[in-house]
Amino acid sequence: MAGPTIVLLPAWGSGHFMSALEAGKRLLVAGGGAVSLTVLVMQAPTEIEASVVEAHVRREAASGLDVTFRRLPAVEHPTGCEATEEFMSRYVERHAHHVKAAIAGLASPVAAVVVDLFFTPLLDAAHELSLPAYVYFASTTAFLALMLRLPELRDDLTVGFDGMEGTVDVPGLPPVPPSYMPVCLVSKTVKNYDWFEYHGRRFTEAKGIIVNSSVELEGAVLAAIADGRRPAPAIHAIGPVIWFDATPPPEQPHECVRWLDAQPAASVVFLCFGSIGFLDAAQVRELAAGLERSGHRFLWVLRGAPAGGVRYPTDADPGELLPEGFLEATAGRGMVWPRWAPQKDILGHAAVGGFVTHCGWNSVLESLWFGVPMATWPLYGEQHLNAFEAVASMGVAVELRRTTAKDGDAARSLVEAAEVERAVRRLMAPQGGGSSEAREKAAEVSAACRKAVEEGGSSHAALQRLVREIVRLVAGHTRPE
Numbered sequence: 001m002a003g004p005t006i007v008l009l010p011a012w013g014s015g016h017f018m019s020a021l022e023a024g025k026r027l028l029v030a031g032g033g034a035v036s037l038t039v040l041v042m043q044a045p046t047e048i049e050a051s052v053v054e055a056h057v058r059r060e061a062a063s064g065l066d067v068t069f070r071r072l073p074a075v076e077h078p079t080g081c082e083a084t085e086e087f088m089s090r091y092v093e094r095h096a097h098h099v100k101a102a103i104a105g106l107a108s109p110v111a112a113v114v115v116d117l118f119f120t121p122l123l124d125a126a127h128e129l130s131l132p133a134y135v136y137f138a139s140t141t142a143f144l145a146l147m148l149r150l151p152e153l154r155d156d157l158t159v160g161f162d163g164m165e166g167t168v169d170v171p172g173l174p175p176v177p178p179s180y181m182p183v184c185l186v187s188k189t190v191k192n193y194d195w196f197e198y199h200g201r202r203f204t205e206a207k208g209i210i211v212n213s214s215v216e217l218e219g220a221v222l223a224a225i226a227d228g229r230r231p232a233p234a235i236h237a238i239g240p241v242i243w244f245d246a247t248p249p250p251e252q253p254h255e256c257v258r259w260l261d262a263q264p265a266a267s268v269v270f271l272c273f274g275s276i277g278f279l280d281a282a283q284v285r286e287l288a289a290g291l292e293r294s295g296h297r298f299l300w301v302l303r304g305a306p307a308g309g310v311r312y313p314t315d316a317d318p319g320e321l322l323p324e325g326f327l328e329a330t331a332g333r334g335m336v337w338p339r340w341a342p343q344k345d346i347l348g349h350a351a352v353g354g355f356v357t358h359c360g361w362n363s364v365l366e367s368l369w370f371g372v373p374m375a376t377w378p379l380y381g382e383q384h385l386n387a388f389e390a391v392a393s394m395g396v397a398v399e400l401r402r403t404t405a406k407d408g409d410a411a412r413s414l415v416e417a418a419e420v421e422r423a424v425r426r427l428m429a430p431q432g433g434g435s436s437e438a439r440e441k442a443a444e445v446s447a448a449c450r451k452a453v454e455e456g457g458s459s460h461a462a463l464q465r466l467v468r469e470i471v472r473l474v475a476g477h478t479r480p481e
């Protein structure tokens with residue numbers, strides 16, 4: 001009979017899929033041949049997301065590691081969902097019987113089932129098959145701590161965080177002003193809040209939560225979760241889990257990298273807003289004006305608004321989006337790249353000295369890995385909380401503040417040009433002299449993160465403990481009665 005396998009159920013978005021897959025591969029390698037990895041691939045709900053997943057699967061299937069991919073049958077899409085996370089949770093729920101059948105049909109004994117943070121309805125399949133189940137949490141431990149607290153917070157909130165006075169107690173963080181609460185759960189009257197609360201409750205049913213973080217990054221939060229004041233699952237902090245493409249680099253480096261090659265060290269501010277982030281036309285104009293006035297070199301990944309009912313941004317038309325004369329005025333010191341860019345190659349380039357980011361957790365970790373300080377520009381999801389943590393708790397970022405102005409009857413929130421200019425100047429302040437504290441702190445955190453995943457480091461040790469636990473469990477549940 002084939003050896004035991006770990007079954008992984010990753011979510012389809014780039015920020016989740018690659019992170020979970022990389023974590024699965026680390027378990028596989030740490031297992032030293034004791035376990036293989038089986039990835040159950042859910043059909044992503046849109047064509048564009050499905051093609052991104054397929055590209056990752058093709059590349060990983062050729063990696064030579066003991067990873068098998070199995071596609072799950074398609075299901076009907078739920079309708080009438082108010083928000084992305086609600087859609088995701090209800091879509092996943094519909095897969096429960098397919099997942100159970102797929103796991104039950106595997107030729108290998110199953111060592112453990114690992115599901116994405118939005119896939120907790122699938123814990124039932126593991127329980128029904130008497131298999132140990134873990135959750136892979138691709139975001140911050142602070143967001144996990146908040147999700148675990150949502151049931152008790154519901155009683156404290158009249159409407160939601162948006163109407164709340166005072167601060168929110170997120171275990172292990174300094175008091176959080178309500179404006180930094182994840183936008184996906186500002187109001188408790190929306191279905192999204194119910195779903196996050198549902199997942200938070202279910203986390204405690206898992207054998208453990210594997211987080212993409214480390215003691216060095218979020219030690220206080222990890223300690224606060226484990227302090228016994230409320231029910232909490234075991235946490236395995238094995239991060240930073242960052243995926244690096246192992247395929248040989250192209251003969252000709254990417255155009256962005258070639259442009260960076262011609263810039264002085266630590267002189268360029270890089271701007272990128274994740275896999276689905278984009279700015280509207282008015283915001284693009286403010287950002288352009290601020291960048292121009294800052295006088296700094298920049299590499300800006302500019303995306304256009306999604307089109308055709310798909311939530312992915314389109315390639316931008318800089319001529320249409322940027323203010324007249326901007327490209328001419330910044331020629332030689334600025335580059336605008338209108339489509340997907342090789343973010344990790346850029347952040348790892350010596351010419352990059354700062355990162356204006358939407359604060360997706362993978363982007364934050366990648367920036368810290370390379371010791372690049374950030375300016376925070378959260379857009380959606382849990383990014384406002386990540387931004388707060390990066391500025392107020394870790395000290396590795398400067399904040400970009402929004403101004404809210406009246407626009408007819410509605411309120412409109414914008415990061416104004418003067419704020420961009422101020423924050424970019426502060427972010428790019430050189431080491432020593434007017435040194436940015438965030439730069440020094442980011443360099444320290446970079447060293448700590450790299451050490452954490454090396455032999456003898458905290459995350460390396462946590463990974464080894466987790467694999468030993470999984471292997472012991474296999475021995476337990478496959479032993480004859």
Ligand SMILES: O=c1ccn([C@@H]2O[C@H](COP(=O)(O)OP(=O)(O)O[C@H]3O[C@H](CO)[C@@H](O)[C@H](O)[C@H]3O)[C@@H](O)[C@H]2O)c(=O)[nH]1
Nearest residue numbers: 015138139274275340341342343344360361362363381382
């Ligand atoms: O032009 C681009 C844009 C993005 N990336 C990569 O895409 C990933 C983006 O991940 P992340 O920064 O986490 O952003 P999202 O894709 O927006 O991630 C989702 O998942 C994260 C992890 O749960 C959450 O923190 C975010 O809020 C959520 O939007 C990173 O690896 C980037 O390097 C590129 O390589 N090139």
